[in-house]
Amino acid sequence: MFDTRQLAQKFTSRITTTSAGLLVAFVLQLTVATARAADQPPVTGKVQVHPETLRLVHHRYDHSLLITGRTADGSAVDLTAHAKLRSADESITKIVDGWVKPLKSGTTKIIIEVAGQAVEVPVESVLSDAEKPYSFRHEVMPVLSKGGCNMGACHGYSLGKNGFKLSLRGGDAKQDIVAINADNFGRRVNLLKPTESLLLTKPLGDVPHRGGVRFARNSELHQTLERWVTQGAKGDMDDKNEVEFVRIHPERFVLEPGSPHRLQLIAHYTDGTTRDVTRQAIFTVNTEGVADVNDVGHVVAKEMGESAIVARFERKFAASRLIVLKPRPSFQPTPAPADNFIDQHVIAKLNDLKITPSELANDEDFLRRVSLDLIGLQPTPEDVRKFVADVDATKRTKKIEELFTRPEFVDHWSLKWGDLLQNSRVRVSEPALYSFREWIRSSVASNQPIDEMARELLVSRGGQADNPASAYYLISKDTNETIERVAQVFCGVRMLCARCHTHPLENWTQEDYYGLHTFFNQVSAKNDPRFVNVPNARAVTLNVAAGFSTNPRSGQAQPPRYLGGAEPKLEPNKDRRADFAKWLTTPDNPLFARSLANRYWSYFFHRGIIDPVDDLRTTNPPINPELLDALTKDFIDNKFDARHLMRRIVTSQTYQRSSAPNDTNKHDVLNFSRAIPRRIPAEALLDSLVQATAVRENFGGAPAGFTAAQLPDAEVTSDFLSLFGKPQRSEACECERDGESNMLQALHLINGNSILRRVTDGNGRVAQLLRQNLADEALIEELYLWSLSRRPTSRELTVAQQHLQTYGPQQKTEAVQDLMWSLLNSRDFVLVR
Amino acid sequence: MPQLTRRNLLKSMSLTVGGLSVANLLGARATANPDQPRATSAIFVTMGGGASQFETFDPKPDAPVEYRGEFRAVNTALPGVQFCELLPKLAAMADRLAVVRSIHHEQASHIAEHIVETGYDLINVANSRIGDMPSMGSVISRMRGVGASGIPGYVSIPRHHGYSSPHWLGAQHQFFAVDSDPSQEPFAINNLALSDKLNVDRLKDRRGLQSSLNQTQQVVDRSGAAAAIDQFSQQAFDLITGDRARRAFNIQTEDPRIRDRYGRNTFGQRLLLARRLIEADVPFVTVRMGDWDDHDDLANRMKQRGPMFDTGMSALIDDLRSRGLERDVLVIGMGEFGRTPRINAKAGRDHFPAVNSIVLSGGNYRMGQVIGATDRIAAQVTQAPYRPQNVLAMVYRHLGIDPATTFNDYSGRPRHVLEERKAIAELV
Numbered sequence A: 001m002f003d004t005r006q007l008a009q010k011f012t013s014r015i016t017t018t019s020a021g022l023l024v025a026f027v028l029q030l031t032v033a034t035a036r037a038a039d040q041p042p043v044t045g046k047v048q049v050h051p052e053t054l055r056l057v058h059h060r061y062d063h064s065l066l067i068t069g070r071t072a073d074g075s076a077v078d079l080t081a082h083a084k085l086r087s088a089d090e091s092i093t094k095i096v097d098g099w100v101k102p103l104k105s106g107t108t109k110i111i112i113e114v115a116g117q118a119v120e121v122p123v124e125s126v127l128s129d130a131e132k133p134y135s136f137r138h139e140v141m142p143v144l145s146k147g148g149c150n151m152g153a154c155h156g157y158s159l160g161k162n163g164f165k166l167s168l169r170g171g172d173a174k175q176d177i178v179a180i181n182a183d184n185f186g187r188r189v190n191l192l193k194p195t196e197s198l199l200l201t202k203p204l205g206d207v208p209h210r211g212g213v214r215f216a217r218n219s220e221l222h223q224t225l226e227r228w229v230t231q232g233a234k235g236d237m238d239d240k241n242e243v244e245f246v247r248i249h250p251e252r253f254v255l256e257p258g259s260p261h262r263l264q265l266i267a268h269y270t271d272g273t274t275r276d277v278t279r280q281a282i283f284t285v286n287t288e289g290v291a292d293v294n295d296v297g298h299v300v301a302k303e304m305g306e307s308a309i310v311a312r313f314e315r316k317f318a319a320s321r322l323i324v325l326k327p328r329p330s331f332q333p334t335p336a337p338a339d340n341f342i343d344q345h346v347i348a349k350l351n352d353l354k355i356t357p358s359e360l361a362n363d364e365d366f367l368r369r370v371s372l373d374l375i376g377l378q379p380t381p382e383d384v385r386k387f388v389a390d391v392d393a394t395k396r397t398k399k400i401e402e403l404f405t406r407p408e409f410v411d412h413w414s415l416k417w418g419d420l421l422q423n424s425r426v427r428v429s430e431p432a433l434y435s436f437r438e439w440i441r442s443s444v445a446s447n448q449p450i451d452e453m454a455r456e457l458l459v460s461r462g463g464q465a466d467n468p469a470s471a472y473y474l475i476s477k478d479t480n481e482t483i484e485r486v487a488q489v490f491c492g493v494r495m496l497c498a499r500c501h502t503h504p505l506e507n508w509t510q511e512d513y514y515g516l517h518t519f520f521n522q523v524s525a526k527n528d529p530r531f532v533n534v535p536n537a538r539a540v541t542l543n544v545a546a547g548f549s550t551n552p553r554s555g556q557a558q559p560p561r562y563l564g565g566a567e568p569k570l571e572p573n574k575d576r577r578a579d580f581a582k583w584l585t586t587p588d589n590p591l592f593a594r595s596l597a598n599r600y601w602s603y604f605f606h607r608g609i610i611d612p613v614d615d616l617r618t619t620n621p622p623i624n625p626e627l628l629d630a631l632t633k634d635f636i637d638n639k640f641d642a643r644h645l646m647r648r649i650v651t652s653q654t655y656q657r658s659s660a661p662n663d664t665n666k667h668d669v670l671n672f673s674r675a676i677p678r679r680i681p682a683e684a685l686l687d688s689l690v691q692a693t694a695v696r697e698n699f700g701g702a703p704a705g706f707t708a709a710q711l712p713d714a715e716v717t718s719d720f721l722s723l724f725g726k727p728q729r730s731e732a733c734e735c736e737r738d739g740e741s742n743m744l745q746a747l748h749l750i751n752g753n754s755i756l757r758r759v760t761d762g763n764g765r766v767a768q769l770l771r772q773n774l775a776d777e778a779l780i781e782e783l784y785l786w787s788l789s790r791r792p793t794s795r796e797l798t799v800a801q802q803h804l805q806t807y808g809p810q811q812k813t814e815a816v817q818d819l820m821w822s823l824l825n826s827r828d829f830v831l832v833r
Numbered sequence B: 001m002p003q004l005t006r007r008n009l010l011k012s013m014s015l016t017v018g019g020l021s022v023a024n025l026l027g028a029r030a031t032a033n034p035d036q037p038r039a040t041s042a043i044f045v046t047m048g049g050g051a052s053q054f055e056t057f058d059p060k061p062d063a064p065v066e067y068r069g070e071f072r073a074v075n076t077a078l079p080g081v082q083f084c085e086l087l088p089k090l091a092a093m094a095d096r097l098a099v100v101r102s103i104h105h106e107q108a109s110h111i112a113e114h115i116v117e118t119g120y121d122l123i124n125v126a127n128s129r130i131g132d133m134p135s136m137g138s139v140i141s142r143m144r145g146v147g148a149s150g151i152p153g154y155v156s157i158p159r160h161h162g163y164s165s166p167h168w169l170g171a172q173h174q175f176f177a178v179d180s181d182p183s184q185e186p187f188a189i190n191n192l193a194l195s196d197k198l199n200v201d202r203l204k205d206r207r208g209l210q211s212s213l214n215q216t217q218q219v220v221d222r223s224g225a226a227a228a229i230d231q232f233s234q235q236a237f238d239l240i241t242g243d244r245a246r247r248a249f250n251i252q253t254e255d256p257r258i259r260d261r262y263g264r265n266t267f268g269q270r271l272l273l274a275r276r277l278i279e280a281d282v283p284f285v286t287v288r289m290g291d292w293d294d295h296d297d298l299a300n301r302m303k304q305r306g307p308m309f310d311t312g313m314s315a316l317i318d319d320l321r322s323r324g325l326e327r328d329v330l331v332i333g334m335g336e337f338g339r340t341p342r343i344n345a346k347a348g349r350d351h352f353p354a355v356n357s358i359v360l361s362g363g364n365y366r367m368g369q370v371i372g373a374t375d376r377i378a379a380q381v382t383q384a385p386y387r388p389q390n391v392l393a394m395v396y397r398h399l400g401i402d403p404a405t406t407f408n409d410y411s412g413r414p415r416h417v418l419e420e421r422k423a424i425a426e427l428v
Helices: A003-012 A015-020 A136-146 A173-182 A198-204 A220-230 A341-353 A363-375 A381-389 A395-404 A407-421 A430-445 A450-458 A468-474 A479-491 A510-520 A576-585 A592-602 A625-637 A642-650 A682-693 A719-723 A743-751 A753-760 A765-771 A776-788 A794-807 A809-824 B006-019 B088-092 B110-118 B136-144 B200-216 B225-241 B243-249 B256-262 B266-279 B298-322 B388-398
Strands: A044-050 A054-056 A066-070 A076-078 A084-087 A093-096 A099-102 A106-114 A117-125 A243-249 A252-255 A260-262 A264-269 A274-276 A282-285 A291-293 A298-301 A305-313 A316-324 A523-527 A538-542 A549-551 A556-558 B041-047 B073-075 B082-084 B098-103 B154-157 B284-289 B329-334 B356-362 B369-371 B381-383 B406-408 B414-416
Touching: A044 A106, A044 A117, A054 A099, A076 A252, A076 A260, A084 A093, A093 A106, A136 A173, A136 A220, A198 A220, A243 A305, A243 A316, A264 A305, A282 A291, A291 A305, A298 A316, A341 A625, A363 A381, A363 A395, A363 A407, A363 A642, A381 A776, A395 A642, A407 A430, A430 A468, A450 A468, A450 A576, A450 A592, A468 A523, A468 A538, A479 A510, A479 A576, A479 A592, A510 A549, A510 A556, A510 A576, A592 A625, A592 A642, A625 A642, A682 A719, A682 A753, A682 A765, A682 A776, A682 A809, A719 A743, A743 A753, A743 B200, A743 B225, A753 A765, A753 A809, A765 A776, A765 A809, A776 A794, A776 A809, A794 A809, A794 B200, A809 B200, B041 B136, B041 B266, B041 B298, B041 B388, B073 B088, B082 B088, B088 B298, B098 B381, B098 B388, B110 B388, B136 B154, B136 B284, B136 B388, B154 B266, B200 B225, B225 B243, B243 B266, B256 B266, B256 B298, B266 B284, B266 B298, B284 B298, B298 B329, B298 B356, B329 B388, B356 B388
Parallel strands: A054 A117, A252 A316, B041 B284, B041 B329, B098 B369, B154 B284
Antiparallel strands: A044 A066, A066 A076, A084 A106, A093 A099, A106 A117, A243 A264, A260 A298, A264 A274, A282 A305, A291 A298, A305 A316, A523 A538, A549 A556, B073 B082, B098 B356, B329 B356, B406 B414
């Protein structure tokens, strides 16, 4: 049921082992590549055929054979179009357009000749005596999806289109058969004159259709619909056979730019049969520009890069991972360090990609990066000087441990959790805001294991006087919001879609949504009578007698259901949240540790291993599944210790790499082969600016003396913070924090008061340094260290000295102000580099 | 290395600055749509608090005094159409206006501004401060981008806190606020007019120094974060030191007679500034005239505000025509709701979402008409009912933006620019 996880596990087997298993099907094992046709690309090694054997169970379920080879460089070569296919017994199967069509029951084989090799595929055909009638669920519904009829922009829209409403993307066959048959006085489906049914004439374009022509006359889509109508347009709701999952082949492959390759999608049914649904499936490329895919799964590689190619059939999804790569014969694989699993998995992938990672960053860059990432503040000149001068070989590790003990560490990570848990006085009373803030801060300060923190939050009740964590529930306006927040923050799953219809990008249904709902519907928030004079003072109460939530689709009570399908039998009159919390935080929960490990990773890099970090689904596969699996396992093995997880990440070479690219990785922005500079988050940028200039910021709406990282919520007046994307905490999504740059920010930095006022302040850094009467060189170094946490290069020193001399002693103040202004306005200040 | 004098530095700076204008890595996001056939724009005047329909465009002279209030109705340039006597100048140009008397919705609290700002009802009351959906101005900024003057595509005069958030469209589509009062001297814009501490020459010096230093920084970044920062920094610098934007904001250079016509008050001069900005390629300017929330002492308050509104709006509409801009610029005057038919005990009127009158002018729409009607005490819409969303649809339409366009929200769900987007047929 856990598509996401299954997929991840499948990815852990590397290509080589998978292909070894295919060899049994080959009778001839020729190793020499010979080009049979002029345009057939050269391949080395054995030709592979998927599947190795065929079992055909339905007169209309033809099957394709995917025939592939490899270049000497390891790129995939699709030989299907070059192969000659022959059926050994043409009374049992015949070849039609390269597909195997069953004719009657029996056993035979398909003989494939390609690239000077011959392969045989044994075939078993087990057909019913008479051809089965057309199935609404298995044949017509996929046509409605493939034709786009049930898309959100068309009849899948919540109000339908032009009086005809289908369930979004075919989520509800029962609803659809009623819609097709019962409406419109028999015009939509005309059993007397089937070809005049609107169901056919509209999508064919025979009569005006606002959705345009959806399929061609005599196409398979057309024929399926027409024959189904001719046979009486019956629903087959009693048929219990369901698609259990779909598999895509190949699951990962490498292509050279311009090369074609086809995909094959096989549906596996609950009755154990399989069906080639490649022609019924819908294919999309996740990253535009890397490749194109057409409606029958033919891929053409375009530019160098990586992308998932997603296939959907009915409600099931599968993703194939494509890498587009040019041959690089001179590439030398990087040896992976034996003692660090992060580096091992990152380098294994980079070697596959023929990428050499960048060198390690120098001490100054490392120190600034790790300080900003762990404590949300630049290092001071003293920090930089001491660190650079330290000759201890383990000084980076020592520094990391030291940063864990800094008070700013608590500020920085409490801010993150405050964002994730959406603590805000818009949602809760002001005393509850501050007490929840303290609760979060003590959890971070004591390094409370994250599973324990989650459990405390999820079973909290009462008001701020009883349990500050109860604010977690008070923040939600209703149970819907609670479960969406729980799923997004603790499972990395976005459930909102499934509130009203099946999720368009993953197999989440309203059963899943309301199954979660039932776990939390005993909660309500009532006014807290102990705080009559406090606006919005409320407390969480629990009605353990509450029944199950109603699934609006079926109108039935939905028993509690974990994300992923299991429906536990719970004792009545108990707090159902406790059971959910236990399920959530068990080590084998596939979503909790995985989503959190991925989320923490993203705080130290420019992206998650899965990105967006809170959008885990089959159709959004991780960029490096082995890395995420290992990181997840390590997080679980170490009992959800967040500091341990951070330590793992920041002590890796992968984290400590320079941002300077080399020839092999300058195009790579996905695989952590170098540091990708990121814009510093709003609060850390402002706090670093305050530290650099020694001029504080006073926020309206927060106690005096609070730093930006310490602010209780976003209800403070600060142009700076809102321009730089501080989230309002109105969403449980990481994406609410805007990490982009924009012109208004630049305008603010160049000409706004944040920098201008600070460099000219009579008690600010510039004034302080001038009072020390330093020589120009020393003065410049101080300015660089305070502003950018590094010393100037010799060229920078020269430019800066020229600048000071040009102004002369009379205008020294002005010149130094200008210099600091310039440094704080440079990209080196704004970026984590 | 050659001797760097201050002047040399300036020279080398200007070269470097030029050199920074590398390929626009920001793509379509930061540039205007080249397919845009006409440089259309809109000035949206928000009548914050909710203006009374009786005291503006839908007087009821025949209703009992406790309904009609103390003001008379006056004839307009349109036969059979009357406005409140507080708006004589607009009445005289009614053939160049379209008044919609049948705007209505169901939200009686000021959160109804969410409908006017975004075209959506506020669903999540927990978002009552920033709203659920991106504001119309942010959508326009996203779709129309930054014009040649470099001024952002959405200017808010003054800054408006309610529901003006860009949400998932990104902080770069936040409004550019002009808080200061253009009727005061000296008039300077936040972050734009150079403060007295920093004149243009000194800023150019700083920029030159910064560019020289930037050249030595080693960050080479293909992902675009550093390139984007350079690009935006260049845009900001051009905006501050460039002529077009500064000229647009330099309202002091406007002919004093034109300034007089708009009214020498905050609202009038803000409207004039809006006209100058749309002339500098800004596609969308909001001018907020707050304080229409007349729960008490309505008549006296209207006597202050009505003439200011009348003078400013009529001057704007005239001015646009004399400049040949009336087809290209759509002017809208609209509050979040109308007001209760019966005068209350405090001589005021309360919130009333069932009826609202709004005014449009220009935009190549059909002018000289009244659309919709209300009953004899303006308590119910009786003809051609429309919602604020339909007005927004006409704004988007004028700006060449298809309101059926979708943007994915934070959850990845595609959201239409307007879910309810039916046009006001009478205007076309």
